[in-house]
Amino acid sequence: MSEILTPEEIIKKGELVFKKTKFMTDANLSYCPGCGHGVAHRITMEVIEEMGIGEQTIGVAPVGCSVLAYDFMNIDMQQAAHGRAPAVATGIKRVFPEKYVFTYQGDGDLAAIGTNETIHACNRAENIVIIFINNGIYGMTGGQMAPTTLEGMKSSTSPYGRDVSTMGHPIKITEMVAMLPGVCYATRHAVHKPGLVRKAKKAIRKAFENQRDKKGTSIVEIVSNCNSGWKMTPVDANIWLEENMLPVFPLGDIKG
Amino acid sequence: MEEVKLMKGNEAVAEAAIREGVDGYFGYPITPQSEVIEYLMLEEPHKRTGMVVLQAESEIAAINMVYGAAACGKKAMTSSSSPGISLKQEGISYMAGAELPCLIVNVVRGGPGLGTIQPSQADYFQSVKGGGHGDYKLIVLAPASVQEMSDFVEDAFVLAFKYRNPAMILSDGLIGQMMEKVKLKPQKERLTEKEIREKYDSWATIGKKETRERNIITSLELKSERQEKHNDKLQAKYREIEKNEVRYEKINCENADYLLVAYGSSARICQKTIQLGKEKGINIGLIRPITLWPFPSDVINEAADKVKGILSVELNAGQMVEDVKLAVNGKIKVEHFGRYGGMIHSPDEVLEALEQKIIK
Ligand SMILES: Cc1ncc(C[n+]2csc(CCOP(=O)(O)OP(=O)(O)O)c2C)c(N)n1
Ligand code: SF4
Numbered sequence A: 001m002s003e004i005l006t007p008e009e010i011i012k013k014g015e016l017v018f019k020k021t022k023f024m025t026d027a028n029l030s031y032c033p034g035c036g037h038g039v040a041h042r043i044t045m046e047v048i049e050e051m052g053i054g055e056q057t058i059g060v061a062p063v064g065c066s067v068l069a070y071d072f073m074n075i076d077m078q079q080a081a082h083g084r085a086p087a088v089a090t091g092i093k094r095v096f097p098e099k100y101v102f103t104y105q106g107d108g109d110l111a112a113i114g115t116n117e118t119i120h121a122c123n124r125a126e127n128i129v130i131i132f133i134n135n136g137i138y139g140m141t142g143g144q145m146a147p148t149t150l151e152g153m154k155s156s157t158s159p160y161g162r163d164v165s166t167m168g169h170p171i172k173i174t175e176m177v178a179m180l181p182g183v184c185y186a187t188r189h190a191v192h193k194p195g196l197v198r199k200a201k202k203a204i205r206k207a208f209e210n211q212r213d214k215k216g217t218s219i220v221e222i223v224s225n226c227n228s229g230w231k232m233t234p235v236d237a238n239i240w241l242e243e244n245m246l247p248v249f250p251l252g253d254i255k256g
Numbered sequence B: 001m002e003e004v005k006l007m008k009g010n011e012a013v014a015e016a017a018i019r020e021g022v023d024g025y026f027g028y029p030i031t032p033q034s035e036v037i038e039y040l041m042l043e044e045p046h047k048r049t050g051m052v053v054l055q056a057e058s059e060i061a062a063i064n065m066v067y068g069a070a071a072c073g074k075k076a077m078t079s080s081s082s083p084g085i086s087l088k089q090e091g092i093s094y095m096a097g098a099e100l101p102c103l104i105v106n107v108v109r110g111g112p113g114l115g116t117i118q119p120s121q122a123d124y125f126q127s128v129k130g131g132g133h134g135d136y137k138l139i140v141l142a143p144a145s146v147q148e149m150s151d152f153v154e155d156a157f158v159l160a161f162k163y164r165n166p167a168m169i170l171s172d173g174l175i176g177q178m179m180e181k182v183k184l185k186p187q188k189e190r191l192t193e194k195e196i197r198e199k200y201d202s203w204a205t206i207g208k209k210e211t212r213e214r215n216i217i218t219s220l221e222l223k224s225e226r227q228e229k230h231n232d233k234l235q236a237k238y239r240e241i242e243k244n245e246v247r248y249e250k251i252n253c254e255n256a257d258y259l260l261v262a263y264g265s266s267a268r269i270c271q272k273t274i275q276l277g278k279e280k281g282i283n284i285g286l287i288r289p290i291t292l293w294p295f296p297s298d299v300i301n302e303a304a305d306k307v308k309g310i311l312s313v314e315l316n317a318g319q320m321v322e323d324v325k326l327a328v329n330g331k332i333k334v335e336h337f338g339r340y341g342g343m344i345h346s347p348d349e350v351l352e353a354l355e356q357k358i359i360k
């Protein structure tokens, strides 16, 4: 059996392969173990560090499990009302066009209560980045049905499964906004496997580069598990995500 | 050289906003205040000062754009009329909670519901008692002329930034639509990013420099003990505003036997009632609250010692009268008179009401 090194010993040997970005705080993440929010936070902040734009970036986190993103993201942050982040980001970007502005929104936030703000910010080609965490459920409030909840999927407000004849269909909002001329980049990713994390990070980087180049709105959807809301173990949740979420929400670029 | 122009109240607000050095206006059309955004769009203030004007997709979006801009230490404002102001309440509550300065102009129309597009003062409660959810206060200024529509833009921003609190100009369709001479203020420079950093770096989200902690704009506090502390701070601020910022006008109050309390367009009507009273040998005074919150309670309380009765004259079914009664605390008779639903009382009707409800 090979010897187990302490972190100090690893650093001494010059074999440091990973370091937490300085744009993540030292606060313990409040997310459930295995939840995708933490990874999505990290890769977003890594991109900000790698692009050297931390001093000029303002993040907007509306209501959802990530409402406390400002505890973890070590940049200037605004907390927004449920659904209103794209309008708040518009306000920031219009008066400070030279800043980098991003929103970090859940599916209930972006595709239900905030649909209007989402569509119109995209339609005005607001030069912002939208990071959209689609976990098919309202995580924060305890697992109610979201606009993205799959057909037949159980939640606390669809306890017998989502009946699309009365409850509507899972909404593909990224495809919808991709139709708008204001959107320069619409793409869907996942973060439950290392390879996918790397791809998602590249997409986020491209989105911020679009903002730098004043190309319009970029939306990066991340299909993520909500193991607590789905009432599964993290491992089962990721398997379920692959088998059920991804056929409805296929990964890859939709536009740009 | 002094610049004097003939303008509508709504246009005066818009022009005053440009001259105040406002950074962003975000609005959605609604009668009787659409002239504010129309004037701004026509005037192209981005060419004059760099001011941004944006027609939002809704009043909800507009107030949230104000939130985002204000949280960057910028001067941001919106305007609307009653139904639109109702939609803004969530955002206003968030701004009060997050202690963000801004200006909201309400050119009130008659309600409830879609109501009428005619003038009204039926949004008094909504404006001075909070309006949205939670314990909070707006600083509320009530103009009674087109000149004050213009002047109060600067006053509102001064107060909003002094206390980091949203301020409102509570006008109505009459003041918004009528034309009067306005003395315009000189153009102020918009603040540069450097100036904003110098003034507001302790709270504004303008990008975290290595030299300071990150700034967070939020109204959320999951721990009740801390939320209570935050509310304590807000309440202390409100007491401070009540102590320092009460504004009112007293007209003909020396030797008056009866007192009218009225604000905005209703106060203008009451001035004519004072004349009509004189002709009949009735000596009437008028207290015109200029700040509706903080309310001039002490002034009204003192005045109550010297008169026989008070009539609160409002374009509504009786709202400010509750604050007048609280101020008077039962010392003398206080009654309400007012037309509503977009109807406006005449000076004679006010005198008649005074005679019937108070003098008789
Ligand atoms: C106006 C308003 N309505 C409802 C809520 C309650 N609420 C908070 S978060 C949330 C749903 C969040 O779901 P989602 O956006 O998908 O984020 P997640 O927690 O799943 O990451 C709801 C309904 C609220 N805070 N404000
Ligand atoms: S409830 Fe769901 S979305 Fe929220 S932290 Fe837990 S797993 Fe993540």
Ligand SMILES: [Mg+2]
Pocket (backbone or CB within 6 Å): A106, A107, A108, A133, A134, A135, A136, A137, A138, A139, A146
């Ligand atoms: Mg969700």
